[in-house]
Amino acid sequence: MRIKADITALGELLIDFTPAGVSQQGMRLFEQNPGGAPANMLAAAAKFGLKTAFIGKVGRDMHGDFLRETLVKAGINTENLIQDDRYFTTLAFVSLKENGEREFSFSRKPGADTQLCMKEVDKSILENTRVFHVGSLSLTDDPSRTATYEALNLAKSSGALISYDPNYRAALWSDAETAQLRMQSVISYVDIMKISDEETALLTPYEDPEEALRYLIRQGVRLAAVTLGRDGALIGNANGIVKAEGFSSQVVDTTGAGDSFWGGFTASFLQAETEPEHLTRGQMIEFGRVGNAVASLCVEHRSGISAIPEMEEIKERLGK
Structure with a gap:
């Protein structure tokens, strides 16, 4: 056994170039920030003391080196982070609106993250993790799409709980119909799942968040959440649906908000040492508040991984 992880994630790891003012000549400046939803989620969970591991591919370039260093500093195991000199690390250029919401422009033709093959995946990690987490961006292209499905099958057959956060990015899909079909295809594997209120109609037949939750539970998802900003x-x-209230924030950048929520929530759930369907209504509210606290702190800074708060900050926001 090479790794015993609480949470292992597979998926995209990339650079978010985030607006950082203007130069003396009036040109926009962009800040190099580490990004990728699965890695953001792991970084949040690692703050709670959980053992985390990342599976993915970046380029053998300055950005790939930076991302590896970032994950190591975040306490994430990088043994199965592949660096490939044939492909460039995926880049995302982010435009921020006044309310902190984002628009994306991607350089991914192809990006290294889409070129992960199952033969490059260390199967012992998947066989020895409590939770295996994926998003949907690894499903846009092969070979990463095939690798994702094969990894899901192996992790599930090895007893891992399957965690899913679709993290829809329209610019990375050929069309909305293809995105919807592939995003929904993962649900049959899933034990625990998070979607945003903007994704309900893509993942379910319902736009209303509560109806969407009920649908996912009927489909066999054992524990589900819809984030509401x-x-x-x-x-x-199975015990019902509850609402965990949010926290007030001075929003700077919403990058990583949903990922950090899910990292905090999932970490709290794992520390409870129970099954997803056995969480009481009170526990769901409590763990949801933890996730909301993490997210509310994350959005007060730019970027995802580097904006994940420390435990002291999380406890202070929770009033502990």
């Missing part, structure tokens, strides 16, 4: 989150399992 500053309004908190709805969380549900």
Whole structure:
């Protein structure tokens, strides 16, 4: 056994170039920030003392080196982070609106993250993790799409809980119909799942968050959450649906908000040492508040991984 992880994630790891003012000549400046939803989620969970591991591919370039260093500093195991000199690390250029919301322009033709093959995946990691987490961006292209499905099958057959956060990015899909079909295809594997209120109609037949939650639970998802931005989150399992209220924030950048919520929530759930369907309504509210606290702190800074708060900050926001 080479790794015993609490959470292992597979997916994209990239650079977010985030606006950082203007130069003396009036040209926009961009800040190099580490990004990628699965890695953001792991970084948040690692703050709670969980053992985390990342599976993915970046280029053998300055950005890939930077991303590896970032994950190591975040306490994430990088043994199965592949650096490939045939492909360039994926880049995302982010435009921020006044309310902190984002628009994306990607350089991914192809990006290294889409070129991960199953033969490059260390199967012993998947066989020895409590939770295996994926998003949907590894499903846009092969070979990473095939690798994702094969990894899901292996992790599930080895007893891991499957965690899913679709993290829809329209610019990376050929069309909305293809995105919807592939994003929904993962649900049959899933034990625990998080979607945003903007993704309900893509992942379910319902736009209403509560109806969407009920649908996911009927489909076999054992524990699900819908994030509602500053309004908190709805969380549900067989015991019903509850709302965890959000926290006030001075929003700078919403990058990583949903990922950090799910990292904090999932870490709290794992520390409870119970099954997803056994969480009480009170526990779902409590763990949801933890996730909301993490997210509310994350959005007060630019970027994802580097904006994940420390435990002292999280406890202070929770009033502990």
